[in-house]
Amino acid sequence: MVSMMPPTQSILKLPSDQDASGRTLGAEEIAAVTEAILSGTLTSTKGTFVKALENRFAEMIGVKYAYACSSGSAAVHTAIAAIDPEPGDEIITTSITDMGALTPILYQGAIPRFVDVDPVTLNVTAETIAPCINERTKAIIVTHLFGNPCNMTEIMALANAHGIPVIEDTAQAFLAQHQGQFAGTMGTVGCFSLQQGKHITTGEGGIVVTNDDAIARRLFLYINKAFGYGDPKPDHYFIALNYRMSELQGAVAAAQLGKLQDIVAKRATTAAQLTEKLQGLPGIATPHHAADDVHVYWKYCLRVDSNIIAEGAVGLAKKLKEEKGIFSAPRYIQKPAFQCEIFEKQRTFGNSRFPFTLAKAEAVDYGRDRFPGTFSGLEQVLVLPWNEAYTDEHIQYIADAVKQAVAQLAH
Numbered sequence: 576m577v578s579m580m581p582p583t584q585s586i587l588k589l590p591s592d593q594d595a596s597g598r599t600l601g602a603e604e605i606a607a608v609t610e611a612i613l614s615g616t617l618t619s620t621k622g623t624f625v626k627a628l629e630n631r632f633a634e635m636i637g638v639k640y641a642y643a644c645s646s647g648s649a650a651v652h653t654a655i656a657a658i659d660p661e662p663g664d665e666i667i668t669t670s671i672t673d674m675g676a677l678t679p680i681l682y683q684g685a686i687p688r689f690v691d692v693d694p695v696t697l698n699v700t701a702e703t704i705a706p707c708i709n710e711r712t713k714a715i716i717v718t719h720l721f722g723n724p725c726n727m728t729e730i731m732a733l734a735n736a737h738g739i740p741v742i743e744d745t746a747q748a749f750l751a752q753h754q755g756q757f758a759g760t761m762g763t764v765g766c767f768s769l770q771q772g773k774h775i776t777t778g779e780g781g782i783v784v785t786n787d788d789a790i791a792r793r794l795f796l797y798i799n800k801a802f803g804y805g806d807p808k809p810d811h812y813f814i815a816l817n818y819r820m821s822e823l824q825g826a827v828a829a830a831q832l833g834k835l836q837d838i839v840a841k842r843a844t845t846a847a848q849l850t851e852k853l854q855g856l857p858g859i860a861t862p863h864h865a866a867d868d869v870h871v872y873w874k875y876c877l878r879v880d881s882n883i884i885a886e887g888a889v890g891l892a893k894k895l896k897e898e899k900g901i902f903s904a905p906r907y908i909q910k911p912a913f914q915c916e917i918f919e920k921q922r923t924f925g926n927s928r929f930p931f932t933l934a935k936a937e938a939v940d941y942g943r944d945r946f947p948g949t950f951s952g953l954e955q956v957l958v959l960p961w962n963e964a965y966t967d968e969h970i971q972y973i974a975d976a977v978k979q980a981v982a983q984l985a986h
């Protein structure tokens with residue numbers, strides 16, 4: 576294979592969240608999982624590890640209820656099922672998110688109503704949500720993208736004015752804060768992911784949180800096949816799945832939880848260092864977050880101006896990879912979620928197209944002119960991987976790589 580690297584360049588391998596170099600899995604997790612195995616009880620219906628995780632997480636972020644589940648997708652599905660839309664109801668969501676946050680809407684017979692995002696943060700805002708609220712709106716899902724919280728003050732004011740519950744997708748935003756409140760605790764339900772690349776991980780896993788007693792009951796039931804464990808005459812009360820987390824994952828997650836604050840603090844510190852080093856570079860804008868908020872840097876995003884940098888974010892990503900071995904993601908998910916076949920071709924259950932058959936025309940109008948922030952935001956964004964194991968040397972390496980690439984590409 577012909578190497579793309581010039582022979583004189585030295586490559587520094589950055590810690591990666593896909594292997595041990597960038598994960599905090601160690602002695603604590605091994606001890607906990609060993610204890611779980613030796614207990615002989617691996618189901619959370621009988622064991623203690625998942626329960627302990629739920630209690631500790633609820634206490635950490637200050638909510639009344641937390642329930643662990645099998646993935647971030649399961650968390651979002653559970654939240655939607657708890658809100659219980661009627662078939663054809665609309666659930667407002669963002670055009671830039673993971674598919675695992677969207678398919679649950681369809682599984683519950685509801686219609687995703689995509690709204691535009693702020694081109695700078697790629698987050699939904701009260702302004703982009705407001706025009707899409709109508710009599711069929713059953714819930715609003717907001718995603719705190721890349722670890723940067725949405726403006727929940729404005730979004731909650733809007734939602735409360737209409738009496739609409741808000742689901743916070745906090746998969747990428749453990750311990751992020753908006754005006755002193757933790758992401759995931761401001762809406763009706765918060766959803767978290769413990770998938771391999773998140774701040775803390777069990778490989779796959781999720782958590783849902785709420786302060787609402789009735790919603791909590793439905794969250795618990797939905798994760799447990801709607802079986803009324805502990806009730807005098809338990810039954811399977813409604814349609815639901817087994818979305819339980821196992822005790823093996825619960826043990827690892829509880830150990831990971833003890834490291835979360837440190838992970839978040841390290842990511843924020845190194846992100847601030849890089850931001851400082853990149854100030855004043857032509858055609859490059861560093862991440863923006865509101866002054867009172869805490870951004871927890873799941874990823875570090877640059878905005879690249881293609882009027883100044885040749886080939887924009889794509890050109891910069893190419894240079895970083897070829898010359899410095901730094902892998903980044905220009906355009907993040909490449910295209911708005913609504914341009915995926917599932918939505919464009921309405922591929923759902925057999926040939927039925929259900930629930931799209933119940934959708935109002937404007938709910939499935941994905942015309943480009945309705946999403947200016949989405950298209951311009953994706954065009955400019957360059958997503959750099961971020962990690963708590965980055966040292967001063969890694970930060971200097973990334974800063975120098977970006978500066979060198981910009982010097983070569985700026986016109």
Ligand SMILES: Cc1ncc(COP(=O)(O)O)c(C=O)c1O
Nearest residue numbers: 646647648673675676746768770
């Ligand atoms: C914003 C967002 N929501 C939901 C999910 C789905 O989580 P999971 O992969 O754990 O199912 C992810 C990512 O994985 C995500 O980034």
